[in-house]
Amino acid sequence: VVEDLATVDQMAAAISQMHLRGAGLIGAAGGYGMYLAASEAASSKDFESTLHAKTDQLMQTRPTAVNLSNAIHRQQAAIAKETSPEKKVHTAFETARLIAEEDARFCRQIGEHGLKIIQELAEKKRGRPINILTHCNAGWLAFVDYGTALSPVYTAHTHGIKVHVWVDETRPRNQGAMLTAWELGEHGVPHTVIADNAAGHLMQRGEVDLVLVGSDRTTAKGDVANKIGTYTKALAARDNNLPFYAALPSSSIDWTMHDGLKEIPIEKRNPDEVHFVQGWAEGEIKKVRLTPEKSPAQNDAFDVTPSRLVTGLITERGICEASEGGLFKLYPEKKETARR
């Protein structure tokens, strides 16, 4: 579905109701949302108080992906530098464009760096397809382009390396079964959808070579918040001595946080996403109920994978250890922010 979003209300609804989702896309939407906020503020009686209220509205749409607050803060700083409402609106538009373009560029670079990991595995395995397991959707549907976890996969595929992707269906919202499978199919990348429960079993049987996931927020020490279930996939990778990488642009790093488990806010979503499943039936999208009417459900949307379980982080500047030391080697200019 292609949807026009012309007001802050529409943008806020699109983000919170997940008409769009994925760390990078939420960030880009936050950027353009702030442009809409500036426009609406410019035609209001009080620019500052209107902008303030609309900024809050956007900030509250999704709590876990730091790209949103990073984009909003960047816009606030850019808007504050200009003096007239007209210039503020113009700058907000330019900044939104920059954030979106940067997202696409960073994702392309992540693909190039991540390619090396897949190339090395392909050499070791002497041409047999490399089996990559991914969780949720961190492809071009989740970013302005390319994606994060899937970007190295697409780059490898383009380079003629044989890859096969195990796609976790990713309950409760099935982003794997519905989005990742579709994306990979459109790209012609061989893949197989599995229940989330099957990932550990396939690793035990030697049917996985590499785990690649995205991240909604990564702390300065390398803890990775990502779609619920990522943590247990990381545990299974560790138990089977398999590499587990998180791929993320620096816009997903929260340099102010150090302990992911204690500090990253985990979104609780509507339990109906557990009670019901949406899918296709007779050419329409329909909902079926899985649970008895009287049974409650709980729906935590993300979890935190501690850095000790993460083999490395693939960023737009290269691959590093999931640690403060590793991240500071790539982002020395962030030492100040992180230690504040």
Add this chain to the structure above:
Amino acid sequence: VVEDLATVDQMAAAISQMHLRGAGLIGAAGGYGMYLAASEAASSKDFESTLHAKTDQLMQTRPTAVNLSNAIHRQQAAIAKETSPEKKVHTAFETARLIAEEDARFCRQIGEHGLKIIQELAEKKRGRPINILTHCNAGWLAFVDYGTALSPVYTAHTHGIKVHVWVDETRPRNQGAMLTAWELGEHGVPHTVIADNAAGHLMQRGEVDLVLVGSDRTTAKGDVANKIGTYTKALAARDNNLPFYAALPSSSIDWTMHDGLKEIPIEKRNPDEVHFVQGWAEGEIKKVRLTPEKSPAQNDAFDVTPSRLVTGLITERGICEASEGGLFKLYPEKKETARR
């Protein structure tokens, strides 16, 4: 649905198409299936060859639960002892009844032994509800009565101990969301349904005190085959220093197997169970498709949790370590079989 099964064909279809499921119930159905086989053999031209063919038919319905082959072998031995077809049929009926009664009795005893674990936790937690996570359905819908993993829960509930069960939905067939939640609701046991992906996250947050699962086949060394996804729940329990128990009657122990990962056959079921989800919509059971038409899926139905991740086994004779030594303390008479 209450279904009459009057022929071997009907029984075989009921087992393989999962009109009935669960280790104990598959065993009991295998027992009665052999009674039907003996009856049909008695009215055929050649008792032995008919019985042989029908035994094979039953044996091939489900590969992972050892209760099926245990029940069939027990029936074969009982039937072989009798001389006339009439007596063979009579003995087969009596043996089927014994297997079913034994299943219920063993499950009740598992509840009494498992109760101690919950009682101890309740004392430690000073009256706050004990949070028990379970995977799949190992309650009275999966056995002749009581169940295995849920039997201690029901016993604790009856004893007035406050329990709350986290019910993994258990994709791809949703036995948790559909059966366990319903069973617990009928029993008045507080519970909450969660996505399979959420189990690790809840353990990280201190919201789980104990993991209790059933088993479809346990080796003489304590490796536990159970519903796909059990292994990653065990990994999460270990990572968070939480007790992980498998509850099983001795009819689920395969004394001839020692290495669960190498030896236990893992059933691959129809990928459509991953492609589609069944649930209620407008008062009817309907199916929706989750995956794109062109995306393949794979459906491994069970996995093996190595004994090193299992805190203990709860059997009808008591609780033991998940090891050869632990099992032989409870079942010394099995040393012979295990070492053959």
